[in-house]
Each structure stands twice: as C-alpha cells, then as structure tokens.
Amino acid sequence: MAVSDIHDDAAEASRSRGGFAPLWxxxxxxxxxxxxxxxxxxxxxxxxxTDYFGHIAGTRLPVWLANTAIVGVIAVAAAGSIGxxxxxxxxxxxxxxxxxxxxxxxxxxxxxxxxxxxxxxxLTQSTGPLGGLVPVVRGPVGAGFIFAFTxxxxxxxxxxxxxxxxxxxxxxAARTLGCGPIEAFQRAALPxxxxxxxxxxALVVMESLADFxxxxxxxxxxxxxxxxxxxxxxxxxxxxARLALVLVSLAFLIFFIxxxxxxxxxxAAASGRKRPPRRVQLSPVRxxxxxxxxxxxxxxxxxxxxxxxxWLATHSAVGRxxxxxxxxxxxxxxxxxxxxAILGVIAAYALRTRRLPAVxxxxxxxxxxxxxxxxxxxxxxxxxxxxxxxxxxxxTRLFGMPLPVLLSGGILGLIFAYQSRFAAAAIGPAESxxxxxxxxxxxAARTLGxxxxxxxxxxxxxxxxxxxxxxGLLVFVEVLKELPATxxxxxxxxxxxxxxxxxxxxxxxxxxxxLPALLIALAALGPMIWIARQMTRSERLVRKEAE
Amino acid sequence: xxxxxxxxxxxxxxxxxxxxxxGQPQGSxxxxxxxxxxxxxxxxxxASDDAVYAAFxxxxxxxxxxxxxxxxxxxxxxxTDGDRSPADVVITVDAGRLYRAAEAGLFxxxxxxxxxxxxxxxxxxxxxxxxxxxxRARVIVYAPERVDVSELSGYEDLADPRFEGxxxxxxxxxxxxxxxxxxxxxxxxxxxxxxxxxxxxxxxARAPQGxxxxxxxxxxxxxxDVSLVNHYYWARIANSGNPADQxxxxxxxxxxxxxxxxxxxxxxxxxGAPNTENARSFLRFLLSPEAQRAFAELTNEFPAVASTQxxxxxxxxxxxxxxxxxxxxxxxxxxxEAQRIFDRVGWQ
Numbered sequence: 001m002a003v004s005d006i007h008d009d010a011a012e013a014s015r016s017r018g019g020f021a022p023l024w025x026x027x028x029x030x031x032x033x034x035x036x037x038x039x040x041x042x043x044x045x046x047x048x049x050t051d052y053f054g055h056i057a058g059t060r061l062p063v064w065l066a067n068t069a070i071v072g073v074i075a076v077a078a079a080g081s082i083g084x085x086x087x088x089x090x091x092x093x094x095x096x097x098x099x100x101x102x103x104x105x106x107x108x109x110x111x112x113x114x115x116x117x118x119x120x121x122x123l124t125q126s127t128g129p130l131g132g133l134v135p136v137v138r139g140p141v142g143a144g145f146i147f148a149f150t151x152x153x154x155x156x157x158x159x160x161x162x163x164x165x166x167x168x169x170x171x172x173a174a175r176t177l178g179c180g181p182i183e184a185f186q187r188a189a190l191p192x193x194x195x196x197x198x199x200x201x202a203l204v205v206m207e208s209l210a211d212f213x214x215x216x217x218x219x220x221x222x223x224x225x226x227x228x229x230x231x232x233x234x235x236x237x238x239x240x241a242r243l244a245l246v247l248v249s250l251a252f253l254i255f256f257i258x259x260x261x262x263x264x265x266x267x268a269a270a271s272g273r274k275r276p277p278r279r280v281q282l283s284p285v286r287x288x289x290x291x292x293x294x295x296x297x298x299x300x301x302x303x304x305x306x307x308x309x310x311w312l313a314t315h316s317a318v319g320r321x322x323x324x325x326x327x328x329x330x331x332x333x334x335x336x337x338x339x340x341a342i343l344g345v346i347a348a349y350a351l352r353t354r355r356l357p358a359v360x361x362x363x364x365x366x367x368x369x370x371x372x373x374x375x376x377x378x379x380x381x382x383x384x385x386x387x388x389x390x391x392x393x394x395x396t397r398l399f400g401m402p403l404p405v406l407l408s409g410g411i412l413g414l415i416f417a418y419q420s421r422f423a424a425a426a427i428g429p430a431e432s433x434x435x436x437x438x439x440x441x442x443x444a445a446r447t448l449g450x451x452x453x454x455x456x457x458x459x460x461x462x463x464x465x466x467x468x469x470x471x472g473l474l475v476f477v478e479v480l481k482e483l484p485a486t487x488x489x490x491x492x493x494x495x496x497x498x499x500x501x502x503x504x505x506x507x508x509x510x511x512x513x514x515l516p517a518l519l520i521a522l523a524a525l526g527p528m529i530w531i532a533r534q535m536t537r538s539e540r541l542v543r544k545e546a547e
Numbered sequence: 548x549x550x551x552x553x554x555x556x557x558x559x560x561x562x563x564x565x566x567x568x569x570g571q572p573q574g575s576x577x578x579x580x581x582x583x584x585x586x587x588x589x590x591x592x593x594a595s596d597d598a599v600y601a602a603f604x605x606x607x608x609x610x611x612x613x614x615x616x617x618x619x620x621x622x623x624x625x626x627t628d629g630d631r632s633p634a635d636v637v638i639t640v641d642a643g644r645l646y647r648a649a650e651a652g653l654f655x656x657x658x659x660x661x662x663x664x665x666x667x668x669x670x671x672x673x674x675x676x677x678x679x680x681x682x683r684a685r686v687i688v689y690a691p692e693r694v695d696v697s698e699l700s701g702y703e704d705l706a707d708p709r710f711e712g713x714x715x716x717x718x719x720x721x722x723x724x725x726x727x728x729x730x731x732x733x734x735x736x737x738x739x740x741x742x743x744x745x746x747x748x749x750x751x752a753r754a755p756q757g758x759x760x761x762x763x764x765x766x767x768x769x770x771x772d773v774s775l776v777n778h779y780y781w782a783r784i785a786n787s788g789n790p791a792d793q794x795x796x797x798x799x800x801x802x803x804x805x806x807x808x809x810x811x812x813x814x815x816x817x818x819g820a821p822n823t824e825n826a827r828s829f830l831r832f833l834l835s836p837e838a839q840r841a842f843a844e845l846t847n848e849f850p851a852v853a854s855t856q857x858x859x860x861x862x863x864x865x866x867x868x869x870x871x872x873x874x875x876x877x878x879x880x881x882x883x884e885a886q887r888i889f890d891r892v893g894w895q
Contacts, residue, residue: 408627487617
C-alpha cells in the first residue's frame with residue numbers, strides 16, 4: 001500500500017493551515033469498509049474452538065507456509081520487475097505501437113488468475129500441445145508466475161502514472177553526471193516511483209495470497225487453502241476465520257516492513273512539474289526489441305491462456321445466454337468503480353493528515369483485500385445477518401412487523417461488499433497520486449487566497465485525477481472478476497460473467513468458460529482505453545503548460 | 548462538462564439496476580398470486596437444470612427463482628439469513644454439504660413419502676430431511692495398455708505396492724475425494740482408511756494436481772496408469788466431438804469396483820420455506836421421469852429412479868454396476884475425519 005512520502009511538514013501543513021482533510025468522514029467510511037473484516041474477527045473470537053489448529057500445525061501448516069512464501073516472493077519479484085520495466089519503457093521511450101501498448105499492457109488484469117492457471121496447465125500437461133516441450137506450469141513456482149503475469153498490471157498502471165508525472169530533472173541530472181540510462185533509472189527515477197510500485201505490489205501480494213482456485217489446481221496449496229479446508233472439510237467457519245486473520249496479519253507485517261524500509265531511504269517527491277519527461281525516440285532495432293519484450297507479459301498473462309481456452313471453446317457446446325450476464329457485470333462494475341474512486345480520494349485525504357485514527361481506519365479498510373474472497377463473503381453475510389436481526393427488532397417495536405427489506409440478496413448489499421473488499425485497490429492509487437503533491441503547493445495556493453476546498457478542487461484535482469480514475473478502473477476490473485461475494489449475495493436469477501465462467505470452469509468445461517472469460521477482458525478494455533487517453537491528455541496538457 | 552456526462556452515464560446504469568433490486572421476489576407475498584414462485588438455492592449449474600426448471604414452470608405455472616453458488620457458501624447464506632431466508636429448496640452436489648446443512652437446521656421433513664418410494668433407501672436421509680435425485684460414481688480410470696483389468700478389484704488396489712509410482716490423484720480439497728475416504732472409513736474403520744490413504748500417497752506418480760479430467764488425460768498420456776474420477780467426466784470426453792478428447796477416452800477405461808462409491812446431487816425442503824407447497828411440488832418434480840431423464844441425458848448422471856428411460860447409450864453401458872448401499876448421510880458424518888486423515892498422510 002502506498003504510504004505518502006511527503007515530509008512530515010505535509011501533515012503539519014494540512015493541520016496548521018486547515019488543509020482539506022475530511023478526517024472524520026473518512027474514518028467513518030473506512031470503518032464501514034472494514035466492518036466485514038471486523039465481523040470475520042468476531043466470528044473468529046466467538047466461534048467454537050476445536051483442535052483444528054493443533055491438528056494442522058502438526059500436519060500441513062509448514063508446507064502451506066512454505067508455499068505461501070514461495071508464491072509470494074516469486075509473484076512480487078516478477079510482477080515488480082515486469083510492471084516497472086514496462087511502465088518505464090512506455091512512459092519514457094517513443095516507438096511504433098507505443099500508444100497501443102499503453103493500454104494493452106494493462107489487459108492481463110482482466111484475466112482471472114484461476115482461468116490463466118487452467119489454461120496454462122492444460123497447455124503444458126503431457127497431453128497438451130506444449131506437453132514435454134516446456135516444464136509443466138504447476139507447483140508454487142508455476143503459481144507464482146501465474147500471479148505475476150496476471151497481476152503485474154497493478155504495478156504497471158501505478159508506476160506508469162508515476163513515471164509519466166515525474167519531473168525528469170533528477171533523471172537528467174543523473175545522466176549528466178555520467179550514469180547510463182539503466183543506472184539513472186535505478187538511482188533517480190525508480191526511487192521516486194517507489195510509493196506507486198509499492199502500492200501495486202501490495203495489491204499483487206494480497207491477491208496472490210488470497211487466491212484459492214489457481215493454487216489448488218496447480219498443486220501449490222498456500223495458507224488460503226488451509227482456510228478453505230477448515231471451512232469445507234471441517235465445517236468450522238470459526239477456524240477459517242481464525243486462519244484468515246493469520247493471513248491478514250501476514251499482509252500487515254509485509255506493509256509494515258515495506259514502510260519501515262522506505263522511511264530509511266526517504267525520497268522527496270519533486271515538487272510540481274517543472275520539466276515533464278520527453279520521450280526518447282528509439283532506433284528501429286531497439287524499437288523491435290522493446291515491442292518484443294513488451295509483448296511477452298501480454299502473451300503469457302492473456303493471449304496464450306485465453307487462446308487455449310478459446311481453442312477449447314471451438315469444441316464445446318454453446319453455453320447459456322451471456323447478454324444478461326454481461327450487462328449485469330458491467331453495471332455492477334461501473335457503479336462500484338465510480339463509488340470506489342470517490343471513497344479512495346476521501347481516504348487518501350484523510351491519510352494525508354497522518355492523524356492516527358485516519359491512518360488506522362484506512363489501513364484496516366485496505367486489509368480486507370488480503371482475505372480470501374469466500375471468507376470475506378462470510379464476513380459480509382454475518383454482518384448482514386446481525387444488522388438484519390437488530391433492525392428487525394427495532395422495526396418490530398416501532399411498527400409491529402420486521403423490516404420489510406432483506407439486506408442480503410440485493411444490489412446495494414453487493415456494492416457494499418465490493419467496496420469493503422476492494423478498498424485497498426481504491427485507496428492505493430489515490431494515495432500515491434496525492435503523495436506526489438508537496439505541501440508547498442498547498443501553501444502557495446493558500447497564500448494566494450484559496451480556501452482549503454478550493455485548493456483541493458483547483459490545485460489537487462487536476463494532479464490526482466488520473467490516480468482517482470485509476471482507482472475506479474482497478475475496482476471496475478476487480479468487480480468484473482469477483483466471485484464468492486457475487487455468487488452468494490446476488491439477487492435471484494442474476495448471473496454475471498465471472499459467475500458463469502467459474503461455473504463452467506469448476507465443472508471442468510474449460511471451453512465453455514472461455515467465452516465469458518473473454519467477455520470480462522473485453523468489458524475491461526473500454527475503460528482501459530478511455531483512461532489511457534485521459535492520462536495522455538493530461539500529460540499533454542502539462543507539457544503544453546511547461547512550454 | 549466531461550465529468551457531469553460521466554455521472555449521468557453512471558446514473559443511467561444505476562437506475563435499472565436498483566429498480567431490479569426492488570423488484571426481487573420476496574417469497575410469501577408472491578405465493579398468494581397465481582401459482583407463485585419457488586426459490587431454489589442450488590450448488591449445481593448445469594444445462595440440465597435449466598431444462599428441468601423450465602419444464603417445471605411449464606407444467607405447474609410456478610416460476611423458479613434461482614441462486615447458484617458453491618455448496619459451503621449456500622449453506623452459510625441460508626444459515627445467516629435465518630428466519631428471513633427466502634430459500635424454499637436447497638440443492639447441493641455432495642452428501643457432505645447436505646449433511647452439514649441438515650446439522651445447521653436448514654431443512655424440515657418434506658413428507659413426500661409416496662415419491663420417496665421410487666428411490667433406494669440409501670439415497671434418503673434417515674429423518675426425511677433430504678434425498679438424492681441423481682448419483683455420480685467415483686471409479687477407477689486405467690490405461691488398458693498397461694493395466695490388465697484382472698489386476699483390478701477395488702479401491703484398495705490404488706494403495707497396493709504393485710501400483711507404486713503409477714497412481715495419479717487430484718487434491719484432497721475436492722469433496723469427491725473426501726466423500727470417498729468417508730465411505731472407506733465406514734468400511735475399513737478410521738485406521739484402515741488412513742492406511743489406505745497412506746498407501747495411495749506412497750504410490751503417487753506425481754503430486755496431486757489438476758481436476759478430474761486432467762487425471763484422465765494423465766493416464767492416457769502415460770504419466771500414470773490408474774486414477775480416481777467421477778464417471779461423468781469420462782463420459783463427457785468420450786461423448787465429445789473433439790478428436791483429441793476422443794483419443795484420450797480411447798486410451799482409457801473405467802473400472803467400477805465392487806460396491807462402487809456413489810455421491811449424490813440432493814435436495815431438501817428449507818426449514819423456513821415461504822412457499823412450502825410449491826417447494827414440495829418442485830421436489831416431487833425432481834423425481835419425475837422428465838427431470839430424471841434430463842439428468843441422464845444432459846449431465847451423464849445416473850437417475851435416482853431406477854426405472855427411468857433415457858437416451859444415452861454410453862451412460863447405459865456404464866450403468867450396470869453394484870453401488871455401495873451405504874446411506875449417503877454417513878459420508879457427511881465422516882467428512883471431517885476424512886479431511887484429517889488426508890492432512891496426516893500428506894495427500895495435499
């Protein structure tokens with residue numbers, strides 16, 4: 001998760017000069033987002049205790065933990081390097097096809113990790129077309145790479161946004177002082193984009209560790225498999241909740257370490273945009289090389305697994321009508337994305353104050369992302385159950401009948417569940433965008449007579465707009481892919497693309513799962529292109545102003 | 548200007564959606580009008596089910612509202628919704644889940660005595676809380692090129708040292724493996740079942756991975772010689788038009804052991820069903836010739852009603868086996884013990 005790298009006087013600035021900081025509102029929103037996680041904790045504490053913990057500690061836990069570590073390390077290392085290298089290339093170099101790559105590179109995000117795992121496993125197992133030619137994609141190493149190739153776009157999107165808005169002065173200075181382009185990138189450009197890359201990696205690691213479908217299929221059981229086993233095998237929801245809390249603590253620890261590291265090597269964000277980056281034109285040979293390298297993650301994360309599923313589809317019966325599912329998916333994703341963008345910005349402002357309640361609430365809200373979706377869904381169900389009971393009681397006292405509305409099984413409940421689950425994806429980009437605005441900018445604007453809200457709208461908004469859009473986009477794509485909460489909280493007769501794809505895949509009809517999975521990617525395409533355009537437009541605007 | 552048009556677009560998206568939320572059937576209110584509705588919570592998601600729901604509506608005029616989700620989630624949803632649950636009928640595809648739903652008090656006796664006479668007693672919950680309406684057999688798939696059928700007698704073979712390094716299995720997270728071991732616990736006792744599971748693990752040619760169909764492919768490719776699969780996955784690829792799948796099916800065969808382990812697709816009447824009568828009609832309809840036939844023809848499941856006539860030559864060929872007459876409820880009783888055995892022997 002991005003932690004703002006602004007100086008401590010940033011907090012000072014917002015506090016003493018009364019900067020725009022919707023503190024308590026944000027705390028409230030964050031706590032609501034965190035409520036399902038809190039419900040999981042309550043289930044964990046109040047549920048009946050069994051000897052399950054002792055049992056798994058003596059049997060499978062060491063293997064699960066080892067797999068969790070391998071999967072996490074590979075996913076982070078590979079997604080981090082793929083994401084930041086591709087973002088740098090697209091942001092700083094000019095070559096044919098660059099504009100297409102700008103949004104193409106984000107597309108693997110639309111591929112559900114389990115679908116990519118099914119596709120790759122099917123391709124590389126003995127009877128598959130690549131069987132014997134390449135190693136079988138399996139085990140914790142295979143799973144780590146599956147997550148890297150389907151999730152690197154988090155890093156890519158956030159890093160590209162950071163590189164594009166970075167002033168090139170530090171990089172230019174490093175070059176002048178004799179650094180080669182790679183060294184200058186490492187020593188000048190990369191550290192400044194570090195909050196953005198860290199925010200992306202936090203999402204990568206949380207989603208990898210929370211995954212269940214891919215790791216089971218590839219024979220790499222992680223801690224989340226233990227969580228689901230406690231529930232499905234033992235029938236103990238409470239033990240599942242307890243293990244989920246272990247996973248959440250692990251995620252929390254990772255953030256803490258990352259943050260501590262970053263404190264030691266603090267990089268001041270360059271203030272303003274004195275000199276926007278100029279893209280370096282690549283020679284034809286280097287252009288070809290760039291295109292080839294940028295195509296690799298796209299192939300591995302999307303085109304190859306999707307192609308395999310698509311090929312299987314040509315031998316499959318036609319499935320259910322997908323029109324309604326597509327419409328439902330897009331509606332849910334668009335509304336949730338819009339709401340998330342707003343909430344993300346509000347939370348980011350609250351974080352900017354660096355006040356303890358705000359930071360705690362926002363971090364808590366973000367942790368929901370590290371919980372396996374099915375357990376998060378249990379939290380939402382429990383929360384709805386308790387709330388319904390309470391409101392029924394109140395309503396009965398007032399009107400002599402229970403509340404005429406059922407909380408579960410409605411669209412609003414579903415949108416609430418998405419906000420709580422994906423708050424991290426919404427807060428991260430908004431926060432890393434806001435972190436690049438130095439407090440001196442606030443000060444200048446305030447000196448010139450602008451009120452705090454005016455500063456937020458006229459000064460901040462143009463600078464953080466792309467971050468907010470990105471937050472909305474990430475949540476949009478997440479909601480398109482989301483499964484357990486959608487399955488269990490949706491109204492009657494309400495299919496979505498992810499549910500349809502999963503139903504076929506879980507029934508081992510991979511071919512029939514291909515079409516809905518492809519539609520998920522297509523549904524994500526539109527917003528991705530639109531946002532890529534928005535971002536280039538704002539870049540151009542800045543460039544024009546500079547000239 | 549730009550942002551306001553975006554907002555407008557979002558609102559346009561939101562309105563029909565929120566309206567559709569309000570229009571959700573609430574159950575009891577609808578029941579008084581016309582033939583009403585029946586609210587089905589199902590862990591199944593097959594084309595055969597769509598056909599059965601449509602046929603039911605056509606015959607009775609009762610609309611079928613469906614929520615499909617994983618079995619564990621379904622149970623949790625109905626449980627947390629409590630008295631307010633709109634569920635009339637709960638369907639899952641594994642006896643363990645049905646058992647757990649019954650334990651959580653989600654079912655009430657349906658009182659369908661006459662209809663129940665059509666199905667064998669072992670497919671029927673002892674207290675009439677649920678019943679199996681279609682079955683799937685978990686059987687041994689083998690490569691006839693490398694395994695002579697005379698070498699096979701039962702599930703015990705997979706643990707026999709003869710098959711060292713020749714066995715593939717999928718993960719023990721799979722409920723069908725759990726239920727098979729639950730049945731072994733009943734037959735061999737917990738210690739015997741654990742020894743069996745340990746023997747299988749010792750014989751593995753590779754770490755558990757993939758799904759059922761992948762085990763069939765592994766046997767066909769020679770990665771291993773024997774494995775465990777549900778019969779319909781093999782039937783599906785054998786019936787498929789894909790030449791690669793046909794080749795896989797041709798290179799493999801199914802062996803139905805003595806007392807073949809079967810699992811059920813089962814249904815029960817929800818404890819707080821708002822549309823009780825419609826739910827009863829629906830449950831009866833699941834055992835009707837029309838529905839039973841759909842399960843056999845569209846999903847390659849064995850109908851629970853033995854006399855069902857259907858048009859599926861391949862299934863007919865497989866149908867001649869002796870099923871384990873262990874009451875399927877026992878599979879649920881032994882499920883958590885089975886899971887722990889898997890953990891102890893390292894069947895991941």
